[in-house]
Amino acid sequence: MDATNELATLNDLTLTGVRIGDGTPSNVVIRNGRIHAIEEPGGAPQTPVWDASGLVMLPGLVDLHTHLREPGGEESETISTGTRAAAAGGFTDIFAMANTSPVTDSVQRWEAVVEASRGASARVHPVGAITMGLEGRALTPIRALAEAGATLFSDDGKCVDDAGLVRAAMRLAASSNSVIAQHAQHGQLAGNGQINEGHASATTNLQPWPGVAEETVIARDAILAAETGAHLHVCHVSTARSVEVVRWAKSQGWPVTAEVTPHHLLLTDELAALGDTRYKVNPPLRNTHDVMALRDALVDGTIDAVGTDHAPHARRLKDRPWCEAAFGMTGIETALAVVAQVFEDLGALSWDAVSARMSTAPAAIGRISHLAGRPLRAGEQATFTLVNPSASWTMTDDTYSKSANTPFLNSVFSKKVIATAIGGRLTHGAELFQNQTKGN
Numbered sequence: 001m002d003a004t005n006e007l008a009t010l011n012d013l014t015l016t017g018v019r020i021g022d023g024t025p026s027n028v029v030i031r032n033g034r035i036h037a038i039e040e041p042g043g044a045p046q047t048p049v050w051d052a053s054g055l056v057m058l059p060g061l062v063d064l065h066t067h068l069r070e071p072g073g074e075e076s077e078t079i080s081t082g083t084r085a086a087a088a089g090g091f092t093d094i095f096a097m098a099n100t101s102p103v104t105d106s107v108q109r110w111e112a113v114v115e116a117s118r119g120a121s122a123r124v125h126p127v128g129a130i131t132m133g134l135e136g137r138a139l140t141p142i143r144a145l146a147e148a149g150a151t152l153f154s155d156d157g158k159c160v161d162d163a164g165l166v167r168a169a170m171r172l173a174a175s176s177n178s179v180i181a182q183h184a185q186h187g188q189l190a191g192n193g194q195i196n197e198g199h200a201s202a203t204t205n206l207q208p209w210p211g212v213a214e215e216t217v218i219a220r221d222a223i224l225a226a227e228t229g230a231h232l233h234v235c236h237v238s239t240a241r242s243v244e245v246v247r248w249a250k251s252q253g254w255p256v257t258a259e260v261t262p263h264h265l266l267l268t269d270e271l272a273a274l275g276d277t278r279y280k281v282n283p284p285l286r287n288t289h290d291v292m293a294l295r296d297a298l299v300d301g302t303i304d305a306v307g308t309d310h311a312p313h314a315r316r317l318k319d320r321p322w323c324e325a326a327f328g329m330t331g332i333e334t335a336l337a338v339v340a341q342v343f344e345d346l347g348a349l350s351w352d353a354v355s356a357r358m359s360t361a362p363a364a365i366g367r368i369s370h371l372a373g374r375p376l377r378a379g380e381q382a383t384f385t386l387v388n389p390s391a392s393w394t395m396t397d398d399t400y401s402k403s404a405n406t407p408f409l410n411s412v413f414s415k416k417v418i419a420t421a422i423g424g425r426l427t428h429g430a431e432l433f434q435n436q437t438k439g440n
Helices: 079-088 107-116 142-148 163-175 199-204 212-228 240-251 262-266 288-300 335-345 351-365 430-436
Strands: 013-020 025-031 034-039 049-051 056-059 061-066 091-096 123-126 179-182 231-234 256-260 384-388 416-422 425-428
Touching: 056 351, 061 079, 061 335, 061 351, 079 091, 079 416, 079 425, 091 384, 091 416, 107 123, 107 142, 142 163, 163 179, 163 212, 163 231, 179 212, 212 231, 212 240, 240 256, 240 288, 256 288, 256 351, 262 288, 262 335, 288 335, 335 351, 335 384, 335 416, 416 430, 425 430
Parallel strands: 013 049, 013 056, 061 091, 091 123, 179 231, 231 256
Antiparallel strands: 013 025, 025 034, 056 384, 384 416, 416 425
16 A cells, blocks of 8 residues: 555544544534534534544554664664554554664664654654663663653563663653563573464474463562552563453552553464464464453453554565564554454443553553543544444555554454544545535
């Protein structure tokens, strides 16, 4: 698909019959990039109208966990293509992980990503690395990065195994109102793991990757968060016992939040055992028991947010024997469809709950609630995503992302993002408004 930015701006327009979250149909008047009014249907609109009957409007989605690959990995993704894919998925704000080349481990490099992202299809919030070069030996200038504007710090792709370094990083984060986002993967326990430990590893003879490698790090870091007062955010929780550790930490009142990826909510290690490297991911796909625990935890709020862990890879990096192929999946364009399906499968579909997990909570965790995840009401910026809740569509490899390593190829979904806007500027779906807007 064409990755060109969509620049149409909504001015003096009324969206008629749209539902805001779980609300009743309303007319939403947009003027000068803001929501001017929310009115009951039936009156005579004072602006041109666009028929949004049957559609759902949500606050723009926020992704705490995106890999844009730029700088250094432009073969797989660029800021332009990655943010265009994000807009197509309904995201207005994304946090770009630091494992680029060079690593985002200095103020200068953090500012370079900010500058390179100007004018992109989504607002990019660079994540600062916790350790220099992601090597787990020396801390980055966390306080200086926080003063520059960084709010989230992570060595994602690698775990900071050294408890002393994690403790020191947390102390710095606590004093600068920033967040430590840990990739929970104990190096010695995970080893050279390739696939979930259990039936999948036994039937494939691949190196097993035990869940305990994740669970022990979460438990350790939760205690360190309690001791330092720092906000610990756990990236891509993948096991039932991880859920219980997070639930226990929260019951103690400790400053711990967690995210889950869409693929860990829908896919199991039975697919990975087939040997298709599209299903090779870090952490690995787990068993059905784990998947069901993750689903329940997302619905009941134990897991706070959905983080896509959108990890694009050029075809040559995935089309290899399993042990040589790169870990990772794309997922930012299908995230909302997957999450809505999970809620619906559990008989708990609520658009307010979906937006809480995909917009409000991640915005709060990432310290950008002044920009994103805000309620859609009069006076607020017109920053939103429009969803067709009854659109049957099939995921293909014709994506806005530069890479096509999606695990959902040929999957059929029933909810679809059709438009996204930031401050009234359409970043996705402009052609719909241009084709259907009509005068009074």
